[in-house]
Amino acid sequence: MARVDKLGTVCIVGPGLIGGSIGLGLKKKGLAELVIGVGRRSPSLTKALKLGAIDRATQDIEKGASDADIVILCTSVRLIPQMAAKAVPVMKRGAILTDVGSTKQHIVKCIQDIKRKDIPFIGGHPIAGSERRGIEAAKADLFEGRLCILTPAGRNAGALRTIKALWQGLGAKINILSPDEHDRTLAATSHLPLILAASLVNTVGAKRLPFTGPGFRDMTRIASSDPELWCDILLQNRRKVLDALKLFQKELNSIKLAIHEEKPARLSSQLMRAKRLRDAL
Missing domain, CATH: 3.40.50.720 (NAD(P)-binding Rossmann-like Domain)
Known part of the structure; x- marks a missing residue:
C-alpha cells in the first residue's frame, strides 16, 4: 500500500x-x-x-x-x-x-x-x-x-x-x-441483484423457506438489507434499473423457452456460459 x-x-x-x-x-x-x-x-x-x-x-x-x-x-x-x-x-x-x-x-x-x-x-x-x-x-x-x-x-x-x-x-x-457509467453499471451489478434476491424470497414464501439450503441463503443474503434504504436507491436510479430489468427479463425468457421447448443443448449452453463467467471472478 x-x-x-x-x-x-x-x-x-x-x-x-x-x-x-x-x-x-x-x-x-x-x-x-x-x-x-x-x-x-x-x-x-x-x-x-x-x-x-x-x-x-x-x-x-x-x-x-x-x-x-x-x-x-x-x-x-x-x-x-x-x-x-x-x-x-x-x-x-x-x-x-x-x-x-x-x-x-x-x-x-x-x-x-x-x-x-x-x-x-x-x-x-x-x-x-x-x-x-x-x-x-x-x-x-x-x-x-x-x-x-x-x-x-x-x-x-x-x-x-x-x-x-x-x-x-x-x-x-x-x-x-462517469456518474452515468457508474449508475448504469451498478444497476446491473448491485441494484438488480437486490431485486432478484427479494423476488426469489417472496416467490418461495414462508411455507417453503424451511426447505432451503446454503445456496439459497447465499443467493438471498442481501434480501435482508434495509428496505427503506434500498427503495431510495432503486427509485433514484430507476431508469437504469428498469433497463437492467429488461435485459434480465430477456435472459430469463430465453431460459424459460429452452425449458418449455425441451432444448437441452440450448439450455446447457446458457448455463455453461454463466458458469464460465462466474468461475472467472
Whole structure:
C-alpha cells in the first residue's frame, strides 16, 4: 500500500456501517488528525465514540463541517443532497466534499447546483457493506481489497488525489467512472441483484423457506438489507434499473423457452456460459 499523508480533520456525516467503518479505518491507520461524527441520534453518536470510530460528535452538521478538511456524506442517497446543501455554505475554502452513495447522477447534479467553486466534490462509492446496518456493524478493515468507484465532478486533480489517497489508505482499489457509467453499471451489478434476491424470497414464501439450503441463503443474503434504504436507491436510479430489468427479463425468457421447448443443448449452453463467467471472478 502506498504511503498516505495525514488527511487533517475529517467530518463523517452519518457514522453508521460505512461511515463508522471509514472512521475506524482512519483512526486505526493514523490517516486523520481528527475524526468528527455528525448524526441525528445522540445514542448512535455515543456508540460511535465508545467504539473509537470518531473523536468528537455533534448533531449540528454546520458545526461539524466548518472546521473539516474533508467532509464525507454517508447518509442514505435521499439525504445526501440535503446534507450537502447544509455543509457546503460553512465549509472552509479548499475543503473537499465527497460521499459514499450507491447512485451518482442525481447526487452529482444536485451538488453541482449548489455552485460553490472553491469546494470540489468527488463522488465516491465503496463496493463494500453488509445486509446489516448501524455503527455496531462497522469494521476497520471493511474496505480492504474492495473496489471504490470515484466519479469526480470537475477537474480538480488535487482533490481527486486526496480522495484516492483516503480510500487507498483504507485498503480499497480505485476505479474512476462517469456518474452515468457508474449508475448504469451498478444497476446491473448491485441494484438488480437486490431485486432478484427479494423476488426469489417472496416467490418461495414462508411455507417453503424451511426447505432451503446454503445456496439459497447465499443467493438471498442481501434480501435482508434495509428496505427503506434500498427503495431510495432503486427509485433514484430507476431508469437504469428498469433497463437492467429488461435485459434480465430477456435472459430469463430465453431460459424459460429452452425449458418449455425441451432444448437441452440450448439450455446447457446458457448455463455453461454463466458458469464460465462466474468461475472467472
